Amino acid sequence: MEKTILRVLLKSYTKMGRFVEENFHIPVMLREIVDFFFLNPQELTNKYFPKKKVTFVIKETPEVFLDATAGGGGHLFSLINYYQQIFPKNFRKAIFIGLDIDKEAIDYLEEKRKKFGLDNLFIHWENYRNIKRLFSEVYQRKEVCRILFDLGISYYQAKSSKRGFSYDTDGVIDMRFDPIRQEKSALDVIRESNLERLKKILKEFGEEVKAEKIAKRIFQNKDKIETTNDLKKIILLTSGKRSVPRVFQALRIFVNNELENLKIGLREAFLILKNGGRLAVIAYHSLEDRIVKRFFNEWEKEGKGKILTPKPIIPSFFEIENNKSARSGKLRVFLKYEKV
């Protein structure tokens, strides 16, 4: 099933499929990302928002790319391959940078980089909230033409029982993106939190209506809870099955400080983005998407550029049919265009 989507979805971008390892992660809205990175505003509007008018034209060939959440490199390697085909003469000049906070993803990406012999691809084990520092220290520059944030977790992380992200796979309740450098796992949070704090986490980061009841039950059983299955059972004893993903999401967001990271990451990304450059973000839940929307609206109001997606782009029916993890994805893209 997944192989079919790759073959068909990537058909128009010849040879791109060989850069995607579906056991690690299938990139979401790959076609749309390629469009929003390479088509000019006029072509984009004609294709995605035909009723809208475009009043500006920017002609440029992007040369520096940053994937802030490179994961299995599905987007990153596909973009590299696409670039190589479209701008063969420019390829040597172009720079591609991939970050991830997860060391397992970094090792995987490094291996893949070597396999394809790409010496203009640079991989960093880094939190995207530090991109400005990374850029000034390592690259001594602040000019990136295209930046991608593909939020959430990879298929590899979700399926790995030792990572504890998924309620479908039994395992330790860890949920850290960076288990090497992050101190507290989700189980530590459960064990160390008082009732008030647990309630707040479930309410704020899971938007869970039964936060109080579920928090109470978790609190009463906190020393007995060991695995993701234990936690799932506790939630189901108190509430319906819809609460399960919300509670897992809440703990994950809290453990990884995800919303704070996103706010800082977006601000930093804007600072290193070149004038005329584009920032694309795929969010998978409303808390993240609201932040992205608010930042883009503020930047547009302040005259810092233009939102290229008046409405978020969502995956096609066909993509969702073939990759269920894509179903909640929302893509928003901002074009930085400050008059200097």
Ligand SMILES: C[S@@+](CC[C@H](N)C(=O)[O-])C[C@H]1O[C@@H](n2cnc3c(N)ncnc32)[C@H](O)[C@@H]1O
């Ligand atoms: C949905 S996956 C990206 C998949 C990727 N686009 C692909 O095609 O394979 C999200 C990735 O973001 C990483 N991540 C989460 N928070 C991060 C942060 N603050 N800084 C850097 N990477 C982060 C996760 O470790 C995960 O690998």
